[in-house]
Amino acid sequence: MSLIPRDPLRPDRRRLLKVGMxxxxxxxxxxxxNTVSTRARVVILGGxxxxxxxxxxxxxxxxxxxxxxxxPREQHYYQPGWTMIASGLWEAExxxxxxxxxxxxxxxxxSQSAVGIDADARRISLGDxxxxxYDVLVVATGLQLDYDRIDGMSTDLIGSHGxxxxxxxxxxxxRTSDAIDAWLASGGGQGLFTMPQTAIKCAxxxxxxxxxxxxxxxxxxxxxxxALDYFTASDDMFSQPWSNDFLKQxxxxxxxxxxxxRHLSAIDPQARQAEFTGRDGQTETRDFDFIHVVPPMSxxxxxxxxxxxxxxxxxxxxxxxxDIYTMQHNRYPEVFGIGDVIGAPINKTxxxxxxxxxxxxxxxxxxxxxxxxxARHNGYTSCPLITAIGRAMLVEFGYDNDMAFLPSFAFIDxxxxxxxxxxxxxFMLQPAYYAMLExxx
Amino acid sequence: xxxxxAGVFAVLFHAIPPFLPLILAILAVLVLAxxxxxxxxxxxTDHRYRPAAIVALLAGLSTLWWLPMAxxxxxxxxxxxxxxxxxxxxxxxxxxxxxxxxxxxSYLVRGSRQRRGGTPT
Numbered sequence: 001m002s003l004i005p006r007d008p009l010r011p012d013r014r015r016l017l018k019v020g021m022x023x024x025x026x027x028x029x030x031x032x033x034n035t036v037s038t039r040a041r042v043v044i045l046g047g048x049x050x051x052x053x054x055x056x057x058x059x060x061x062x063x064x065x066x067x068x069x070x071x072p073r074e075q076h077y078y079q080p081g082w083t084m085i086a087s088g089l090w091e092a093e094x095x096x097x098x099x100x101x102x103x104x105x106x107x108x109x110x111s112q113s114a115v116g117i118d119a120d121a122r123r124i125s126l127g128d129x130x131x132x133x134y135d136v137l138v139v140a141t142g143l144q145l146d147y148d149r150i151d152g153m154s155t156d157l158i159g160s161h162g163x164x165x166x167x168x169x170x171x172x173x174x175r176t177s178d179a180i181d182a183w184l185a186s187g188g189g190q191g192l193f194t195m196p197q198t199a200i201k202c203a204x205x206x207x208x209x210x211x212x213x214x215x216x217x218x219x220x221x222x223x224x225x226x227a228l229d230y231f232t233a234s235d236d237m238f239s240q241p242w243s244n245d246f247l248k249q250x251x252x253x254x255x256x257x258x259x260x261x262r263h264l265s266a267i268d269p270q271a272r273q274a275e276f277t278g279r280d281g282q283t284e285t286r287d288f289d290f291i292h293v294v295p296p297m298s299x300x301x302x303x304x305x306x307x308x309x310x311x312x313x314x315x316x317x318x319x320x321x322x323d324i325y326t327m328q329h330n331r332y333p334e335v336f337g338i339g340d341v342i343g344a345p346i347n348k349t350x351x352x353x354x355x356x357x358x359x360x361x362x363x364x365x366x367x368x369x370x371x372x373x374x375a376r377h378n379g380y381t382s383c384p385l386i387t388a389i390g391r392a393m394l395v396e397f398g399y400d401n402d403m404a405f406l407p408s409f410a411f412i413d414x415x416x417x418x419x420x421x422x423x424x425x426x427f428m429l430q431p432a433y434y435a436m437l438e439x440x441x
Numbered sequence: 442x443x444x445x446x447a448g449v450f451a452v453l454f455h456a457i458p459p460f461l462p463l464i465l466a467i468l469a470v471l472v473l474a475x476x477x478x479x480x481x482x483x484x485x486t487d488h489r490y491r492p493a494a495i496v497a498l499l500a501g502l503s504t505l506w507w508l509p510m511a512x513x514x515x516x517x518x519x520x521x522x523x524x525x526x527x528x529x530x531x532x533x534x535x536x537x538x539x540x541x542x543x544x545x546x547s548y549l550v551r552g553s554r555q556r557r558g559g560t561p562t
Contacts, residue, residue: 089513390514408444411523419514419524426512431455440451441444 035063036365043124043134045114047071049079049350049437050140050339052102053357056439058138059104061361062368068108068132070124074099076437078430080350082166083205085173087212087389088181089426092170102437114141117306119332136334136364139320141303143201143340143348147295151266151275158293161269165293166205179290180213188225189289192274197233197263198296198318201340201348204383204395206230206294207237207247210256213292215389228256229286231276233263239346240397240405242415243385250387264293299341308335315343324399325376327360333367336360344379346403351382351396354436380406384425392421471542478545481552485544490551493543501536504528 042058044051047069055069081095103109110132116125117137124132145167147153155168159175162183166173183189193210200206210230217226230251237247237258251258259276265283266275274291276284298318303309308329310321321330322337324344329335338356340348347356355377362375379399386392395414398406405414412421435441444452457464475483508531509515519528 388518390509390512391518391520411526413521416521417518418521419509419512419519420521420527422514422518423512423527428452428456432452434455435448435451438451441448 033061033362033365035061036065036368037063038065038368040065040135040368041133042067042136042138042364043132044069044138044140045117045124046140046142046339046341047073047099047109048076048140048142048339049433050142050353050357051138052076052099052437053353053439054138054140054338054360055107056102056104056437057357057361058364059107060439061365066108067106068110069103070110070112070114070126070132071099072111072113072127074111076102077170078433080202080433081430082170082173083202083208083212083386084426085170086164086166086176086180086209087386088177088216089389092174095170097434102434104439115302117302117308119307119335122334134334136368137332137336138360138364139303139308139329139335139337139341140339141300141341143297144300145295145297146198147293149296150264150293152269153267153293153295157267157269162272162288162290163267163269163293164209164290165295166209167201167295176209176292180216183290184216184220186289187221190227190287191229192286192288192291193228193230194264194274194292194294195230195232195234196294196296198298199348200294200297202383203239203346203348204385206232206292208386209292210251211387212389213290214254214256228254229259230256231259231262231264233261233279235260238385238395240395240403242405243393243395246393246415263296267291267293297340303341308332310343313343314345319343324379326363326373327356327377328363328367328373336364345399346379346381346397349381349383350433350436352380354432354441355380357436357439378406379403382408384421384429386422386425387417390422391417391419392425393417394421394424467538471538474542474545478548481549483545483548483552488544488548490544490547493540493547496543497536497540500539501532504532504535508532 042065044054051069051071055067058067076097076099078095081090084090085092113127114124115127122134124134126132147155155172157163158165158168158172159179162179164176164179166176191213193206195206210228214228217223236244238244261279262276264274265277272288274286274288298304299309299320303320304317308320310316310319320337320341320343322342323330327336327338329337338360339353359375359377363373366373382396384392385395393414393416394412396406396408397403407414432441505516505528508528509519519525
C-alpha cells in the first residue's frame with residue numbers, strides 16, 4: 001500500500017496547476033515596468049537592430065513622448081544570417097524583411113539619412129536639408145564599412161576575381177558563396193582570410209567563414225589541395241581567453257596557417273594578389289585564388305565629425321564616446337548610445353543589443369525623471385562560433401572577470417562544439433532576433 | 442542572458458510559422474488516421490499489430506540519420522549530452538507519431554480484410 005494518498009489527487013492537481021501557472025506568469029508581470037509620462041522629443045538615429053529595439057521599447061515605456069526614428073532604409077536585414085548565405089546554406093532573401101513589420105505604432109519614422117549632429121544645440125541635420133531638435137538622443141546608427149581603406153578594393157569586386165566578403169550585404173554574401181564555389185571547382189589553390197586592424201561587428205564571422213569554407217572543401221575535394229591562411233592584425237584570435245586558446249589550437253590542428261599582426265592594405269584583383277602590412281610597416285604580397293576580405297570599420301562619418309565621437313583613449317576619433325556600463329554619453333548626458341557605434345572593447349553583435357536595449361530603456365526613463373541611472377550593462381555578447389558546417393560553440397561572455405563566460409542555458413557548455421548550438425544558430429536565433437526588434441525579449 | 446516566459450512565447454511566435462505547413466500536415470494525417478479508425482471501431486488498447494510498432498521504431502531510428510542531415514549537419518557532430526537528448530527526444534517523437542498513425546491504419550486494413558473473409562492473424 002502506498003503511503004502517498006491518492007484520492008485527493010484531482011483537487012491537488014488543479015491547485016498545483018493554478019500555482020504553476022501563476023509562477024510561470026510571474027516573469028510576465030516583471031516586464032510591466034512603469035510608464036513614464038513625458039513631453040520629451042526623443043530622436044533615435046538608425047532603425048537597425050538597436051534602433052528598432054529602442055523604438056519599440058520606448059514607444060511602450062514613454063507616454064506622451066514624441067519619438068522619431070531617422071532611418072532611410074525600408075528593409076531590415078538579419079545580418080547574423082549572412083555567414084549562412086556566404087556558406088551556401090541559406091537563400092539571400094531569408095534575411096530580408098520590411099521594416100514595417102517591426103515598426104511600433106505612434107512614432108514618427110523619417111525615411112531620411114542623418115548627415116550631422118550638433119550636440120551643443122541638440123539638433124540633427126537631415127539629408128533633405130531639414131533639422132530635427134531633440135531632448136533625448138539615441139545614437140543607434142550602426143557602423144560603416146571602410147572598404148576604401150584597402151587600396152584597390154571595392155564592393156563591386158565581391159563575387160569576381162576570387163574575392164568574397166560577407167559583410168557588404170546579403171547579395172554580396174551570396175556572391176561570396178559563388179566565389180567560393182568557383183574556387184572549389186578549380187580543384188585547389190590558395191585561400192586567404194583576413195581580419196582588419198579595427199574593431200568589427202560580429203568578430204567571429206571571419207573565423208566562421210574560414211571554418212565553413214574548410215567544410216565545403218572537405219565535402220567536394222581533397223583538403224590537401226587547398227591552402228588556407230588567416231591574417232589578423234591582432235595578437236589573438238578572439239576576445240574570450242578560453243575560446244582564443246581553443247581557436248589557435250584548432251587552426252593549427254587543421255593546418256590553417258595563422259599570421260598575426262598583419263592587416264590587408266591593398267588588393268590587385270587582376271593579378272589576384274593581396275598586400276599585407278605589419279605593425280612595423282613592412283609589407284608582404286601574397287597570391288590568392290580566393291580571398292575573404294573583412295574591411296576596417298568605424299562609426300559613420302557624420303558621427304565621427306560630431307562632438308559625440310570619443311576625444312581620447314582607444315576609441316578616439318572612431319567610435320561614440322559612451323559609458324560602456326550605463327550606455328550614456330560621457331559628455332552629453334541626454335545622449336545614449338547602443339549597438340555597433342559605441343566605443344566598447346567587445347559588443348558589436350546583435351546579442352549585445354539584446355542585452356543593452358533594456359539598460360538604455362531603463363536609464364532613459366530614469367534620466368527623464370531626473371533619477372540616478374539604475375541599470376548597468378555587463379558587456380554581454382554572444383557568438384555562435386561555427387567550427388564546421390553542422391556544429392558550433394555558443395560562446396557567451398561579458399566584461400567582467402577577464403571576459404568570463406555568461407552562458408544563457410545551463411545545458412549548453414560554451415566550451416563544447418555541439419549540434420544543439422548549431423541548431424540554435426540555424427533555426428532559433430533569427431526568431432529571437434525578431435522578438436528582440438519588437439522589444440519582447 | 443535570461444529568457445522570460447513571455448520572451449519564449451515571443452520567440453516561438455517567430456520560430457513556428459515557417460514550419461506551420463509541415464506541423465499542420467502531420468497533425469492532419471494523425472487526426473485523420475485516428476478518426477477513421479475510431480469510426481470503424483478501433484480502440485488503441487484492444488488492437489494489437491506488431492509490424493506497426495516495428496515500422497514506428499525503424500522510423501524513429503532513421504531520425505538519427507535524417508534529422509542531423511536536415512539541419513545541414515551529420516550524426517558525427519552529435520556529441521554532447523544535450524545533443525543526444527535533443528536527438529533522442531526527436532526520435533521518440535517520430536516513433537510516437539508514426540505509431541499513432543500506423544496503428545489505426547493497420548486496424549482499418551486488417552478489418553477490411555476480415556470483412557472480406559480473410560483469416561485473422
